[in-house]
Amino acid sequence: MTTVVRAQGLTKRYGSFTAVDAVDFTLEEGRIYGLLGRNGAGKTTIMQLLTGQLFPNGGELEVFGRTPAEHADVLRRLCFIAESQRYPEDFTPAHVFKSAPWFFENWDAAFAERLVADFRLPTKRRIKKLSRGQLSAVGVIVGLASRAPLTFFDEPYLGLDAVARHIFYDRLLEDYAEHPRTIVLSTHLIDEVANLLEHVILIDQGRILLDRDAEEVRGSATTIAGARAAVDAFTADRPVIGREGIGGLASVTIDGRLDQAERIRAAELGLELAPVSLQQLIVHLTGTDLAGTAEQEKAA
Numbered sequence: 001m002t003t004v005v006r007a008q009g010l011t012k013r014y015g016s017f018t019a020v021d022a023v024d025f026t027l028e029e030g031r032i033y034g035l036l037g038r039n040g041a042g043k044t045t046i047m048q049l050l051t052g053q054l055f056p057n058g059g060e061l062e063v064f065g066r067t068p069a070e071h072a073d074v075l076r077r078l079c080f081i082a083e084s085q086r087y088p089e090d091f092t093p094a095h096v097f098k099s100a101p102w103f104f105e106n107w108d109a110a111f112a113e114r115l116v117a118d119f120r121l122p123t124k125r126r127i128k129k130l131s132r133g134q135l136s137a138v139g140v141i142v143g144l145a146s147r148a149p150l151t152f153f154d155e156p157y158l159g160l161d162a163v164a165r166h167i168f169y170d171r172l173l174e175d176y177a178e179h180p181r182t183i184v185l186s187t188h189l190i191d192e193v194a195n196l197l198e199h200v201i202l203i204d205q206g207r208i209l210l211d212r213d214a215e216e217v218r219g220s221a222t223t224i225a226g227a228r229a230a231v232d233a234f235t236a237d238r239p240v241i242g243r244e245g246i247g248g249l250a251s252v253t254i255d256g257r258l259d260q261a262e263r264i265r266a267a268e269l270g271l272e273l274a275p276v277s278l279q280q281l282i283v284h285l286t287g288t289d290l291a292g293t294a295e296q297e298k299a300a
């Protein structure tokens with residue numbers, strides 16, 4: 001596997017505030033990554049560092065073997081679609097798509113045209129007159145049809161309706177199968193993209209909480225629900241990552257899978273077991289306040 005990005009001790013500070021705190025990670029060629037985390041976790045900052053829009057304050061960063069900033073040959077291979085992409089005043093989507101081949105050598109105009117039809121995008125209307133969702137569609141089309149070897153989608157679909165979002169996911173997967181490349185998707189709609197992701201990097205307060213194959217992450221935690229005393233007894237010696245409860249009922253999430261014998265024992269105790277979705281797991285891992293509240297409620 002070829003490594004596309006190598007970050008070591010990568011750090012970004014804004015004044016005295018450390019937004020990205022000495023993170024180590026690699027991105028491999030031909031994979032779809034989910035860069036996930038709560039608001040303000042540092043996702044956009046990391047993507048801006050990787051695309052040469054920001055300079056790090058510390059650590060080492062290589063993108064295609066070089067520092068991204070000031071290396072045109074590296075920047076040419078990147079595409080970054082931001083949440084609120086800006087375009088020149090008076091540009092129409094048609095202008096954007098016409099100028100795209102200047103920036104992206106793999107630009108596929110026919111694919112872009114198909115996407116325009118899929119998203120029902122009015123290409124002759126000025127961009128500043130487009131609806132929020134139509135504006136997002138312009139970015140999504142550029143991100144897909146550019147086929148850049150390393151593509152970043154940073155919350156690309158503000159205002160896109162559910163149908164349009166599914167068109168995005170479908171076309172992304174279809175096109176990725178035919179033209180493998182490295183894609184980094186940052187989103188809060190985790191359940192929607194969970195099946196798309198091959199690898200998950202979870203950021204919290206500028207640090208990496210989880211950097212794991214998505215397949216491993218899926219089902220790597222289990223929720224045990226039932227009578228509080230039985231749940232507490234069953235989970236007593238296990239790594240608990242989340243706890244909720246009401247009255248005599250409790251629901252506890254543990255890190256790890258249960259083997260056959262443990263499943264039988266849980267059934268004997270009348271407990272219900274459920275796999276934890278990627279989104280639930282991330283809420284558990286990053287929602288310390290929620291877990292804390294549940295603990296307090298239990299103690300009360």
Ligand SMILES: Nc1ncnc2c1ncn2[C@@H]1O[C@H](COP(=O)(O)OP(=O)(O)OP(=O)(O)O)[C@@H](O)[C@H]1O
Pocket residue numbers: 014017019037038039040041042043044045046
């Ligand atoms: N130019 C800046 N000056 C000062 N602080 C900044 C600046 N840009 C970002 N930050 C702070 O750095 C932290 C990380 O911001 P970042 O935009 O990377 O988060 P994010 O994970 O993308 O969040 P979201 O999911 O809300 O988009 C936040 O606390 C933010 O307030």
